[in-house]
Amino acid sequence: MIGIFKKFFRFAGSQAKYFYQSLGISLLHAVFEALRIPAIAVVLEELLSGTMGTKTVWTSLIIMLVSIIGCTLTRASMTMKQTIAGYTVATNKRIEIGDRLRYMPMGYFNDNSLGYITSVTTNTAENLQDVATRVIMLTTQGVLTTAMITLAVIFYDWRIGLLIVAGIAGFFGINALMQRKSRKISPQKTEADSRLVAAALEYIQGIAVVRSYNLDQGAKQTADKAIQENEAVNFKLEKTFVPYMCFQSITLKFFGLAMLFVSLLFYLNGTMALMNCLLLVISSFMVYSQLESAGNYSALLRVLDLSMDKIEEIFRTPVMDSDGTEIVPERRDIAGEHVEFSYKNRKTINDVSYLIPQKTTTAVIGPSGGGKTTLCRLMARFWDADSGTVTLGGRDVRNFTLDSLLSNFSMVFQNVYLFNDTIANNIKFGKPGATDDEVREAAKKACCHDFIAALPEGYNTVIGEGGATLSGGEKQRVSIARALLKDAPVIILDEATANVDPENEALLQEAISQLTKNKTIIMIAHRLKTVQHADQILVLDKGMIIQRGTHSQLMETGGLYADFITMREKSIGWKLGGREIPA
Numbered sequence: 400m401i402g403i404f405k406k407f408f409r410f411a412g413s414q415a416k417y418f419y420q421s422l423g424i425s426l427l428h429a430v431f432e433a434l435r436i437p438a439i440a441v442v443l444e445e446l447l448s449g450t451m452g453t454k455t456v457w458t459s460l461i462i463m464l465v466s467i468i469g470c471t472l473t474r475a476s477m478t479m480k481q482t483i484a485g486y487t488v489a490t491n492k493r494i495e496i497g498d499r500l501r502y503m504p505m506g507y508f509n510d511n512s513l514g515y516i517t518s519v520t521t522n523t524a525e526n527l528q529d530v531a532t533r534v535i536m537l538t539t540q541g542v543l544t545t546a547m548i549t550l551a552v553i554f555y556d557w558r559i560g561l562l563i564v565a566g567i568a569g570f571f572g573i574n575a576l577m578q579r580k581s582r583k584i585s586p587q588k589t590e591a592d593s594r595l596v597a598a599a600l601e602y603i604q605g606i607a608v609v610r611s612y613n614l615d616q617g618a619k620q621t622a623d624k625a626i627q628e629n630e631a632v633n634f635k636l637e638k639t640f641v642p643y644m645c646f647q648s649i650t651l652k653f654f655g656l657a658m659l660f661v662s663l664l665f666y667l668n669g670t671m672a673l674m675n676c677l678l679l680v681i682s683s684f685m686v687y688s689q690l691e692s693a694g695n696y697s698a699l700l701r702v703l704d705l706s707m708d709k710i711e712e713i714f715r716t717p718v719m720d721s722d723g724t725e726i727v728p729e730r731r732d733i734a735g736e737h738v739e740f741s742y743k744n745r746k747t748i749n750d751v752s753y754l755i756p757q758k759t760t761t762a763v764i765g766p767s768g769g770g771k772t773t774l775c776r777l778m779a780r781f782w783d784a785d786s787g788t789v790t791l792g793g794r795d796v797r798n799f800t801l802d803s804l805l806s807n808f809s810m811v812f813q814n815v816y817l818f819n820d821t822i823a824n825n826i827k828f829g830k831p832g833a834t835d836d837e838v839r840e841a842a843k844k845a846c847c848h849d850f851i852a853a854l855p856e857g858y859n860t861v862i863g864e865g866g867a868t869l870s871g872g873e874k875q876r877v878s879i880a881r882a883l884l885k886d887a888p889v890i891i892l893d894e895a896t897a898n899v900d901p902e903n904e905a906l907l908q909e910a911i912s913q914l915t916k917n918k919t920i921i922m923i924a925h926r927l928k929t930v931q932h933a934d935q936i937l938v939l940d941k942g943m944i945i946q947r948g949t950h951s952q953l954m955e956t957g958g959l960y961a962d963f964i965t966m967r968e969k970s971i972g973w974k975l976g977g978r979e980i981p982a
């Protein structure tokens with residue numbers, strides 16, 4: 400128990416002082432609680448000696464009032480301090496996690512599900528603000544109050560004091576057994592909580608697929624299973640702890656009763672004065688009451704312990720730019736030398752070298768799964784190469800801080816993610832301090848001003864999470880507006896495939912040509928026109944660059960590129976529903 404407390408105080412960082420302060424107040428609270436014993440003693444003594452007067456009544460009343468008011472004020476102060484500190488610890492940790500996730504290698508997101516990460520920032524952090532404050536307050540208050548009352552009892556009769564101590568020892572013995580059980584079961588609870596969040600997220604995110612394939616049974620069964628498992632683990636937790644809690648409670652009640660009877664026996668055999676006997680009989684009803692409620696909550700200490708472990712695991716995961724420096728490169732050429740990269744053990748980029756001179760366009764083409772996206776993402780350090788180097792302006796990308804490296808790149812991918820916020824704020828994401836005029840200007844260049852202006856609240860229209868309320872083409876143009884606003888010198892573009900309708904296609908092309916003016920462009924190209932006009936074409940297959948050169952050079956040599964072009968040329972001639980497929 401003490402170990403978990405120490406760990407929590409370390410974990411709480413700057414907020415720990417509020418918990419320490421509340422421990423001090425807790426001690427004061429215990430003193431106020433224990434004051435009731437002398438208040439009763441004063442009255443009993445005078446009643447029994449027959450000297451009872453109004454002065455004694457007032458004295459006792461004042462002590463009682465001091466005790467009650469003191470207890471109330473100290474409890475309120477403790478609750479405020481711990482609650483505020485608990486919420487602040489949870490808030491700080493959530494923000495720190497958010498900051499840290501930005502600098503994590505993408506492999507972290509591969510290895511840990513969205514559900515797991517979400518559950519750490521939601522219910523795990525909630526344990527800090529909720530469980531931590533309640534458990535720490537109740538356990539410290541219970542232990543300190545019992546200790547204080549024990550001291551007061553020892554003052555009147557040390558033998559009964561020893562009896563109380565024996566009761567406390569019995570309580571902690573049972574509590575230790577419960578903690579041991581809790582160590583085994585609590586991880587099941589936190590895992591079941593994570594699984595529940597993961598299943599709910601997956602079910603909601605995949606709801607469109609679930610509907611279109613009429614899979615409600617299968618997908619729902621998975622979510623239902625996670626819900627039922629969670630229920631089962633919680634039942635198991637309760638079923639395991641309830642006997643221990645009952646046993647703790649019975650032990651304390653037994654020792655309370657023993658205190659009552661032993662006091663009476665001591666009185667009967669003449670070793671205890673009547674006043675002390677009556678006082679201790681009354682005290683026997685209150686001595687353990689707070690310890691009992693502390694015991695009921697202490698099982699949750701293990702959950703708190705595990706919550707801290709889960710959060711600390713995130714902080715222990717190495718981030719990418721811990722050794723980076725702020726670099727503003729003089730040139731913006733990008734080069735890879737003997738770059739190798741594997742996802743887990745699957746080699747995806749195999750001894751690749753390239754040079755992308757600044758302000759030129761490089762088209763990357765090749766079969767699906769050949770490694771085009773991976774190659775581009777290694778340039779912006781979504782991942783680190785296993786061997787070889789990637790440089791920007793002659794400097795290894797690993798020498799940059801992630802922020803200073805990424806300030807050079809704008810990336811427009813096919814899977815655009817827009818935040819559940821206004822369109823204006825989604826565009827501003829590219830330049831947080833941008834003015835409304837700048838946002839409008841970027842939107843106009845990206846050909847999205849007209850559709851935004853037609854929305855009910857224009858730029859202040861809130862778009863659903865992931866951009867759910869916009870069409871694919873609209874989302875893509877908003878993401879281009881975002882990139883235009885950022886105005887980074889290097890643009891990585893995963894070109895839209897030809898399955899965009901002709902009107903959108905024309906707008907998209909206009910937006911892209913605005914974005915790419917005067918920049919270094921790396922384009923995963925699907926369109927014949929772009930490929931033909933690129934300064935350099937890299938043909939990537941099975942993680943290797945198998946051809947490189949300009950369109951005419953590669954057409955001359957023949958091979959995969961020439962085959963690709965021939966195929967595209969054939970498809971241009973095809974007509975779909977009377978419309979020509981765009982080149």
Ligand SMILES: Nc1ncnc2c1ncn2[C@@H]1O[C@H](COP(=O)(O)OP(=O)(O)OP(=O)(O)O)[C@@H](O)[C@H]1O
Pocket residue numbers: 509742747765766767768769770771772773774
């Ligand atoms: N995050 C990831 N984790 C594990 N494997 C991945 C990941 N991303 C891609 N891969 C795998 O790496 C290989 C190359 O993928 P990549 O997306 O780079 O290819 P691509 O040429 O861009 O494909 P496409 O044209 O279909 O988009 C594929 O086999 C893919 O399954």
